[in-house]
Amino acid sequence: MRMRNLVATLGVAALALTVGACGKDDSPTAGGGGSTTGSCGDLHKFTVASGADVTGSPTFTKMKARGHAVVGVKADQPNLGYKDANGKRCGFDIEIARMVSAQLGLDPDKIEYQEIPSANRETAIGGGQIDYYVGTYSITDKRKKLVSFAGPYFVAGQDLLVRKSDTSMDAGKTALKGKKVCSATGSTPIQRVKDEQLTEASNISEFKTYSECVSQLLDNKTDAVTTDDAILKGYAANAPDELRVVGKPFSTEKYGIGLPLTDKALRDKVNAGLESSFTDGTWKALYDETLGKSGAAATPPSLEKY
Numbered sequence: 001m002r003m004r005n006l007v008a009t010l011g012v013a014a015l016a017l018t019v020g021a022c023g024k025d026d027s028p029t030a031g032g033g034g035s036t037t038g039s040c041g042d043l044h045k046f047t048v049a050s051g052a053d054v055t056g057s058p059t060f061t062k063m064k065a066r067g068h069a070v071v072g073v074k075a076d077q078p079n080l081g082y083k084d085a086n087g088k089r090c091g092f093d094i095e096i097a098r099m100v101s102a103q104l105g106l107d108p109d110k111i112e113y114q115e116i117p118s119a120n121r122e123t124a125i126g127g128g129q130i131d132y133y134v135g136t137y138s139i140t141d142k143r144k145k146l147v148s149f150a151g152p153y154f155v156a157g158q159d160l161l162v163r164k165s166d167t168s169m170d171a172g173k174t175a176l177k178g179k180k181v182c183s184a185t186g187s188t189p190i191q192r193v194k195d196e197q198l199t200e201a202s203n204i205s206e207f208k209t210y211s212e213c214v215s216q217l218l219d220n221k222t223d224a225v226t227t228d229d230a231i232l233k234g235y236a237a238n239a240p241d242e243l244r245v246v247g248k249p250f251s252t253e254k255y256g257i258g259l260p261l262t263d264k265a266l267r268d269k270v271n272a273g274l275e276s277s278f279t280d281g282t283w284k285a286l287y288d289e290t291l292g293k294s295g296a297a298a299t300p301p302s303l304e305k306y
């Protein structure tokens with residue numbers, strides 16, 4: 001196991017090398033952390049709301065008293081939730097997290113980030129370790145029993161990342177039988193592979209993060225990485241000579257902002273903020289500065305208020 005982890009780490013380093021040194025953000029609008037390259041560019045500038053209040057929200061009261069938000073994120077998902085070699089964070093999820101903070105009257109530059117892998121999100125939110133979570137977090141009925149969600153603010157679909165020269169899985173999920181498949185523990189994609197028995201149990205490997213699976217793929221230890229297309233496109237954009245996304249999505253993954261289960265006041269407030277970003281052009285600007293660089297398609301989704 002230790003050996004596997006070591007290989008995984010080296011694989012990620014190799015991937016980072018392939019990626020190249022720094023962002024060539026020469027257009028004025030391109031700075032927002034489009035990290036298909038190794039480093040994050042300038043972040044979006046938000047106006048911090050003055051006098052923001054969320055009556056009846058214990059989470060908001062806690063944040064306000066602290067003076068900043070504590071937000072759970074991913075750190076290895078290019079153009080979504082990414083941390084570069086200098087420790088700078090960027091991506092669409094990071095910008096959504098910053099926007100929410102600004103709308104709550106808290107300086108987005110003061111956010112305290114906590115990296116929480118897919119499997120630990122519900123406990124981190126439920127245990128009060130973070131105020132909210134923004135990290136490719138699909139809204140599902142099962143998760144809704146443990147946490148609440150604002151959103152969706154984006155819709156992705158499960159897809160496959162394969163080695164560029166391998167055409168044997170171009171049919172999509174039906175071609176996975178007999179193939180080695182890697183995904184992240186606690187994610188909806190790995191659950192789907194198991195539930196639908198898309199490949200044999202002995203062919204499934206799971207890691208804490210998707211970047212570990214990408215290392216497995218580059219090292220020929222797995223045949224495919226499966227998760228949301230938005231995530232996979234970021235890895236493919238980083239290693240276009242080695243990897244590609246099959247492009248036959250087979251699920252609907254609605255990304256929500258994870259919130260404490262009973263804090264309806266905060267959910268309503270965050271939904272109102274998302275809604276205004278959909279209509280005033282902010283959402284589109286954030287998208288173009290980040291995820292749009294992975295080549296993923298997009299229009300803002302419809303909110304599901306509850």
Ligand code: GLU
Nearest residue numbers: 118136137138187188253
């Ligand atoms: N959106 C899926 C999920 O929430 C996969 C991505 C992830 O693990 O964050 O499980």
